[in-house]
Amino acid sequence: MDAGLFAQYVVIAIAVLASAVVVARKQFPGGVRRLRVACALPLVRDGRPPWLRRIGKA
Incomplete structure (x- = not known):
């Protein structure tokens, strides 16, 4: 591929x-917030x- x-x-x-990020936000x-929390908690x-x-607190 060139x-x-x-x-x-x-x-x-x-x-x-x-x-896609702008549209989702x-x-x-609420879904974006829950996803961020689910990723940050671990x-x-x-x-x-x-x-x-x-990184989790950022």
Whole structure:
């Protein structure tokens, strides 16, 4: 695959992903919040390394 074509695909994928995030935040704020909490809880548990806990608190 040509490098220019690959770069186009990457840019389009980033734009589609960003658009999906904006729509999800606008249409489903409660679902997005629950998803963030579900992802963060395992990271902030006792016994996790400090760098991993910082990621969970961000």
